Amino acid sequence: MKKVTINSVATYAGVSKKTVSRVLNNEPNVSPATREKVLKVFKELDYTPNPIARGLARNRSFIIGCLYDNPSKSYITRVQSGALEACHKHNYNLLIHPCELRGDALIENIEHLLTTSRLDGMVLTPPFSDSEELIAFLKKKNIHFARVASAIDDAESISVRSNDEQGAYEITEHLINLGHTSIAFIKGHPDHSATEQRFNGYQRALREHNIAFNPQLVAEGNFSYHSGADSAKAILDLNPRPSAVFASNDYMAAAVLKLATQRQLKVPEDISIAGFDNAPIARHIWPGLTTIAQPVEEMTRQAVEQLILQISDEQTPVYQATLEAKLITRESTAKPRC
Amino acid sequence: MKKVTINSVATYAGVSKKTVSRVLNNEPNVSPATREKVLKVFKELDYTPNPIARGLARNRSFIIGCLYDNPSKSYITRVQSGALEACHKHNYNLLIHPCELRGDALIENIEHLLTTSRLDGMVLTPPFSDSEELIAFLKKKNIHFARVASAIDDAESISVRSNDEQGAYEITEHLINLGHTSIAFIKGHPDHSATEQRFNGYQRALREHNIAFNPQLVAEGNFSYHSGADSAKAILDLNPRPSAVFASNDYMAAAVLKLATQRQLKVPEDISIAGFDNAPIARHIWPGLTTIAQPVEEMTRQAVEQLILQISDEQTPVYQATLEAKLITRESTAKPRC
DNA sequence: CCACACTCTGACACCGGTGTCATAATGTGG
DNA sequence: CCACATTATGACACCGGTGTCAGAGTGTGG
Known part of the structure; x- marks a missing residue:
């Protein structure tokens, strides 16, 4: 032919x-x-x-790259979905590139990516959106990028985030309002800025409601289900056992729920459990998890849309937005048994 | 600069x-x-x-497109992960393109995709791997492609599948061996060939163990959690209630488990539940789901690897393989209470 | 009828690489 | 020292489009 x-x-x-x-x-x-x-x-x-020939002549590939290193499948899927929506609207396509934040290989890895595929821009999701090194590299290389859920303040680059600290504050307050005073906390992965922010929100809620912060109630997780299971064990073994657990994401919360159920504890009667993210699992299990819903798709959609605008016109003002997170109450939290 | x-x-x-x-x-x-x-x-x-210039000269983009329309996030993530592994090994990149099977727009949609991004090849996942129309189109356009989990027999194109019928047979047999004789079944989405195959395996197991097939025990699902919840309601309302439920995937099985738990039924004592796919949720809930593990990453990895080989050398023989699915026994299945 | 504006069209360079082929430089065996 | 093979290098066309600009054709107002 x-x-x-x-x-x-x-x-x-x-x-x-x-x-x-x-x-x-x-x-x-x-x-x-x-x-x-x-x-x-x-x-x-x-x-x-032939899009390649066209790309060469116009110096465009019409491809956006999506960078992530995230243990949560549902988070990634939501990110992709938001990114794709914006891409398709502007006749762009999405190339995905999961890679690891740690190790000197990151910059090399991205450099290699740029050698094998010319990308018109990149969306950085956590933890990359917080990597000063990567951001410096992309600026040096004149690659357009947008940050999703980044804690870094950089007026020069596009950023769309949601208020993690406030979300964590609200869910902790929700537990406090139910009557809990002994609330355990499971931290997320230290590389993610959300980890610190959620922890801050938790602490602020305690403080503002005059509950002493007890470091013994804090377990170190990393957002994975597995780490949640380890933390759950540590927490449920405490004596006295806290009456509520707030895990930094739903997977870890699900792990707490599973272990509690295995130990014949009734949730929420014996122990309340709250998560974060409103991942699908939060409503797929019984009892459903009280959690914080973040507009992940919308954040990414906006970030990519702005990225594309910036690519088409360098004069576009740098967009920065903070979207609202929302408390979702389900069956896993209730008044403590007295 | x-x-x-x-x-x-x-x-x-x-x-x-x-x-x-x-x-x-x-x-x-x-x-x-x-x-x-x-x-x-x-x-x-x-x-x-500049990869674009190189692409033009070599008539290659070094990009593989991944097509899917699948309600299961975890399935997609696994597909992507397998595809990426093969891509990166050969310095290719992966572009994702979710779209809908239904509607005349499909071919148009793909045509548009090919106009905006030159792809060296495409991986088709279910239900696209079973679309005769799409396959004919790609052949006409001389686009290389590989089919994942396709039921179509086409000696001309790459295909990697796993044995769904056998997997369904084994898990049904597992329930029968435990002593169940009244086993409900929840079907998957009619567009997916896996739906029929899993149903066939279920029926064959009944037949070979001399259990009469009862159409009343069959509910129509579509692989989504939501459809599983509807089916669960229909099944748990049956009188007499079956002693076991085999759902065509884990999300639907999880929905059955949730409803059963809500109704104070003990799993597996009062009712056994089995799923399919070994999705993360199968081990994130309590009791863990007995299910069938398919090597999704490996299937996709092989498919993409062969696709790339074929792209590099048209003479490569067409690869076709069927991988094994494996029964994973967890806590959700046990002897029926007599 | 002329000057001028506007519409339509094509020649040609160019985007940034790769493939082909000729040629210069170097090595090797008899 | 010569014939010949081998290595190293560059000139140039080419991949398949787009941008610039010149020029032909058509319409309009004075």
Whole structure:
């Protein structure tokens, strides 16, 4: 099968390449008759323009890269979904590139990525959105990027986040209002800025409600289900046992719920459990988890949309936004048994 | 900032473009001295080759597209993970493209995708791997593709699947061996060939163990948690209630478990529950779900790897493989209470 | 009828690399 | 020392589009 290029179309239609190109791009100044003729030849020859050639000429790939290193599958899926929505709206496509934050290989890895695929821009999700090193590198290389859920303050680059500290504050307050005073906390992965923010929110809520902060009630997790299971063990073994557990994400909360159930504890009667993120699992288990819903898709959608705007027009003002997180109450939290 | 191209490097190093290109691609017949000199200039100018230009010259984009329309996030993540492994091994990248199987827009959608991004090949996951229409289109367009978990027999295209029928047979047999004779079944989405295959396995197991097939025990699901919840309601309302439920995937099984727990039924004492896929949720809930583990990553990895081989060398023989699924026994299945 | 504006079209350079081929430089055996 | 093979290098066309600009054709107002 012969390849159909713009040249074959031009020859076949008896016009110049440039005219074909004009029709292709819906440019003005083509007579209706010529346009018709060329369009007909498109059909006849089943012509598909070559995006690579176009990319070379325009110095664009129309591809956005999405960087992540995140243990939560549902988070990634939501990120992808928001990113794709914005991409498709502007005829861009999405290339995914999971990689590891740790290790000197990061910059090398990204450099290699840029050598194998020209990306018009990159969306950085946590923990990359907090990597000063990566951000410096991208700036040096003049690569457009947008930060999602980043704690860094950088007025020069696009950033969309949600208020983790406030969310953690609200869910802790929710537990306090139910009557809990002994509330355990499971931290997330130390590389993620959300970890510190959620911890801060927890502490602020205690403070503002005059409950002494007890470091013994804090377990070190890393957002994975597995780490949640370890933390759960430590917490449920405490004596006296806290009446509530607030885990920094839903997977870890689910692990607490599982262990509690295995130990014949009733949730929420014997122990209340709260999570964060509103991952699918939060509503797929019984009792459903009280949690904080963040607009992950929307954050990413906005970030990518702004990124694309910036790519198309360097003059676009740098967009920065903070979206609201929302408390979702389900069955896993209730008044403590007295 | 001046753009650094192969021309600037050539001029600066005092050699020709072609020699620079040779160094870039590690081609032989470059004297060590020249190679050194050019490499030094690479560093000095901080040169990054332009993948688009390279792609145009070689008629390659080094990008594989991954097509899916699947309600299960964990399935998608596993697919992506397997595909990425193969891609990165061969210096390819992965572009994701979720879209809907239904509607005339499918072909148009893919056509548009190919107009915006030149893909060297595509991985089709269910239900696309079973779409005769799409396959015909890709063949017509001379686009390389590989099918994952496809039920279609087509000796001309790469296919990697696992044995769903056998897996369903084994898990049903497992329930029968425990002593269950009244086993409900929840079907998957009708567009997925796995749905029929799993149903067939279920029926064959009943038949081979002389248990009459009872259509009333079959509920229509679509692989989503929500559909599982509806089916669960229908099944648990049956009188007499079956002693076991086999759902076509873990999300639906989790929905059955949730409803059963809400209704104060003990699992597995009052009712056994089995799923399929070994999704994360199967081990994140209590009791853990007995299920079938399919090597999703491995299937996709092999499919993409073969796809890349085929792209690099058209002579590569068409690879077709069927991998084994494995029964995973957890706490959700046990002897029926007599 | 002429001057001028506007529409339509194509020639040609260019984007930044790679492939082909000719040629210069070097090595090797007789 | 010569014939010949081998290595090293560059000139140039080419991949398949887009941008610039010149020029032909058409319309309009004075």
